[in-house]
Amino acid sequence: MGAARLAELTASRPEWPGGWLAILPREAGMALRLWLDHPARSPLSTELAADEAWLAAESGRHLLHPDHPAWPTLLGQIADPPPVLWALGDLGALGPPRLAMVGSRRPTREGLTNAAGFARELAERGWCVVSGMALGIDAAAQQAALDAGGASVAVLGCGVDVVYPPRHHRLYRRLQEPGGLLLSEHPPGTPARAGFFPRRNRIVTGLSLGVLVVEAAERSGSLVSARLALEQNREVFALPGSIHNPTARGCLQLIRDGAVLVRDLNDILAELSQWAVAVSAGPDPAPAPVEAREDSLLRWLSDTPTPVDALVTLTGRGVADCQRGLLELELEGAVTHAAGGWIRLPARRGA
Template identity: 75%
Template sequence: MQAREWLVLSRLPGVGSRQLAAIVERSPAWPQGWLAALPAEAATALRLWLDHPTRSPLTTLLEADQAWLAADPARHLLHAGHPAWPELLGQIADPPPVLWASGDLEALAPPRLAMVGSRRPTREGLGNSAAFARELASRGWCVVSGMALGIDGAAQQAALEAGGSSVAVLGCGIDQVYPPRHHRLYHRLQEPGGLLLSEHPPGIPARPGFFPRRNRIVTGLSLGVLVVEAAEKSGSLVSARLANEQGREVFVLPGSIHNPQARGGLQLIREGAVLVRQVDDILEELTQWSGLAATAAASPSAPPAAEPGGVSLLRWLSDSPTPVDALVGLSGLGIVECQRRLLELELEGRAIQTPGGWVRLPPPR
């Protein structure tokens, strides 16, 4: 389906992301298959838009959406099938039907680690957050967070200042600066290396219920989540729980037993999260991805153009699934070119796409 159809689906009433994801798995034909699969309210709204667009309230919304996207080449609508759609999101139970994006899509190319923590951190917590983010950036990793005050914003700012990449997932419309104090970070995240994402269209203000939902995208985009200072009842613990449910690794930087902002993290360690003292403790748990990131950081240039088709990508494929996100960062290819070469390899019978990414097929006998 094209971006226009995804826009319509994202605007339909009476259907949530989990329901849409379940329908997407069945690959219904557009539009009749969707009309049959959608709940009644959503199907009625879609039928009205298809048959009588001038009478449908969806038309005004779609025109405003498309005008916002067309106003700046750095604005994008990501959806399943889009070259920059993060494949990791396809592994969670309720991925957003679309992601509004503003900034540098290449920020999605490196392997990603989420960093979350207290909005009221100690000075030590802020320092640790910035130090870990800088080193992750230097090793070719992208820092993902929610642009919140405290640990989140400090980590993202440090990653960008170190020349790395960072992705912020917002709990409001893509054009809203929340919290307002992070207006400079918001604008920096639209420059090279930075990217803003939101499942909410322009004009939607921040609401309390949006933030727990936002967290599932932060963790869903990432191979793991690092918790830096979290109280016993905090959004960071929600992120850790979501990461566990999504099969992601949970890492905790421990703090003092006398620090209330560290008690949530200490509880996570008791429950089985990985205690970390340095970045290597994280990368040892993510061995495959740390190797990819290190190679990409050391060799950022693209492979020689003279190599035919997708041959150059074979060197990075094995019998373990590798997401397109990692292949882009490793090969130095753009997302579109990487997808094209992978398709060529698939048509040649040399690689195949699996739920976890791409794998290399043995040569035919």
């Protein structure tokens, strides 16, 4: 049973366990019935015990599901979300707005430089870089984001306890430290398989507001990610390259087909303006009392209007709670409402 079919069944909110037994395919229903009636005889008991033991062994191990407070709400917008996500690392990495970065596994030096440069600036602007820890562009982008003190999420085509590719063992360990997170729809111990990687791409793009293709040949797997992003109503961005560079032809084709041509990060933020993070031009001043109370709202506001529904997604707060907070901030003169949403006002000097 695939993820899309399971999502359909879950959406019907069947009762436990009778409702599930009635709608599951015959084989799955029989396996569930055996586990319910005779758990000692069911192979599910051994698997569940192993999974529970893995989760309990160390901090930083999590099993995310749609009712978990850290579950990424953007996954609810795609047709085939994973039913669960195994997580290893810092769940706080899921907090900032996210952009996927993908590209060639055999990039040029220029491609590696561009990947690192964009990832570094995204981190400095408060964005999280999502990718697949693959060779080439993926790893360069994720390493640069983490080195800049930002956040990065890697979606794996194996269990989160499996290092793949093996040469990225240092990046794998770094992704378990603050700011990093490893995710997989496969349980711990699952080895990497060729068929898992195209499937994981839907999670990479589903987690993100858009995808930036740095370098891609005409038949690159990165173009699969771009296609998935379009199907998920995500923005697709591409870096242009020389017509004489084979690893740029995929990007040039994407631009010809309607992807946003990217010259610098502002080209991306202009398309995702309602998600733009306010950036301080210098050291942060001592916070005013209102900032201490409503920092979770202020940090997402800039001089570009941000709608309330976007703030709900970014902060994880309810609509009513966001509206109350915005009213307090407006009374303090810290924000105001404009066409398209709320904007942050400049701090008043000498007040």
